[in-house]
Amino acid sequence: MTNIAFIGLGNMGGPMAANLVKAGHKVTAFDLMPDALAAFSQAGGNTAESAQAAVAGAEVVVSMLPAGKHVAGLYTGDDGLLAQLPKGTLVVDSSTIDVATAQAVGKAAAEVGVAFVDAPVSGGVSGAQAGTLSFIVGGEAENFERAKPYLEAMGKNIFHAGAAGAGQVAKMCNNMLLSILMTGTAEALQLGIDNGLDPKVLSDIMVKSSGRNWTLEIYNPVPGVMEGVPSSNDYQGGFMVDLMNKDLGLALGAADAGDSMVPMGKQAAALFAAHGEEGNGRLDFSSVFKRYQKG
Numbered sequence: 001m002t003n004i005a006f007i008g009l010g011n012m013g014g015p016m017a018a019n020l021v022k023a024g025h026k027v028t029a030f031d032l033m034p035d036a037l038a039a040f041s042q043a044g045g046n047t048a049e050s051a052q053a054a055v056a057g058a059e060v061v062v063s064m065l066p067a068g069k070h071v072a073g074l075y076t077g078d079d080g081l082l083a084q085l086p087k088g089t090l091v092v093d094s095s096t097i098d099v100a101t102a103q104a105v106g107k108a109a110a111e112v113g114v115a116f117v118d119a120p121v122s123g124g125v126s127g128a129q130a131g132t133l134s135f136i137v138g139g140e141a142e143n144f145e146r147a148k149p150y151l152e153a154m155g156k157n158i159f160h161a162g163a164a165g166a167g168q169v170a171k172m173c174n175n176m177l178l179s180i181l182m183t184g185t186a187e188a189l190q191l192g193i194d195n196g197l198d199p200k201v202l203s204d205i206m207v208k209s210s211g212r213n214w215t216l217e218i219y220n221p222v223p224g225v226m227e228g229v230p231s232s233n234d235y236q237g238g239f240m241v242d243l244m245n246k247d248l249g250l251a252l253g254a255a256d257a258g259d260s261m262v263p264m265g266k267q268a269a270a271l272f273a274a275h276g277e278e279g280n281g282r283l284d285f286s287s288v289f290k291r292y293q294k295g
């Protein structure tokens with residue numbers, strides 16, 4: 001059993017922290033939202049009134065926050081956790097954030113003797129609940145090995161992508177591709193509907209054909225085709241459009257900086273940006289399907 005502090009109990013962090021509890025660890029968590037803390041208490045976790053209180057006595061700190069500014073705010077600065085954590089503490093940041101912030105926090109951690117890995121995830125809320133996430137880790141090999149047992153309590157596929165920040169690079173590439181697959185799947189399904197096909201029948205056909213992809217197979221964007229996914233729950237829960245827009249901003253920013261050609265990524269980013277601006281930012285990203293529906 002390890003004393004673990006967990007910061008950020010949102011759609012992803014809540015079930016991830018609950019899986020650490022199930023694995024037998026003593027987990028003390030903090031989130032800004034009282035409801036998230038109450039749900040974690042019910043899952044058998046301990047709660048704290050601040051991040052500073054949550055990490056007291058922790059050997060490992062895991063964070064799952066929205067964006068780079070939240071992660072930098074949590075760890076760095078005069079009242080950041082790095083000023084408080086004892087040498088040797090392991091910090092695992094699983095938020096999806098910009099590479100520069102991940103590297104800067106990693107560097108600041110190393111300066112005070114704290115072991116830091118960036119460990120963004122793939123697999124969505126269902127993967128977080130089932131403990132089947134993929135973790136894509138950046139950081140020193142030694143720190144990766146230390147983090148692995150905890151990541152295995154929350155996930156199934158644990159990858160070491162490379163040095164600090166490499167986890168975020170791999171994650172940004174993955175999510176740009178995911179945005180392209182989701183918009184492409186939505187438009188193919190609506191094309192079928194417009195030509196008289198039942199979207200469930202079309203999905204069954206394409207899942208066994210060369211158009212097969214993750215969004216079609218386990219995250220179908222058409223309401224009613226699949227149970228237990230956000231599209232069948234008014235696009236609530238899941239992975240918010242605002243977060244996808246953040247990730248696409250990271251990918252396009254890196255593409256600009258490195259002179260990479262990303263025409264498909266730019267198309268998907270334009271669609272998701274318009275979708276978010278029209279008031280859908282807090283819906284799951286599969287709600288982009290609504291843009292293609294008629295009437």
Ligand code: NAD
Pocket residue numbers: 007008009010011012013030031032033036051064065066067070074094095096097121122123124125238239240243
């Ligand atoms: P979310 O908005 O549901 O959760 C974020 C939580 O962090 C919220 O509960 C919020 O109250 C809390 N928070 C914010 N600032 C805080 C602070 N300073 N101290 C304590 N708590 C704070 O987001 P999510 O869907 O859980 O996503 C979290 C991260 O995981 C994001 O970086 C996202 O891009 C990434 N991600 C999400 C999914 C998904 O399917 N939702 C999949 C892969 C990766």
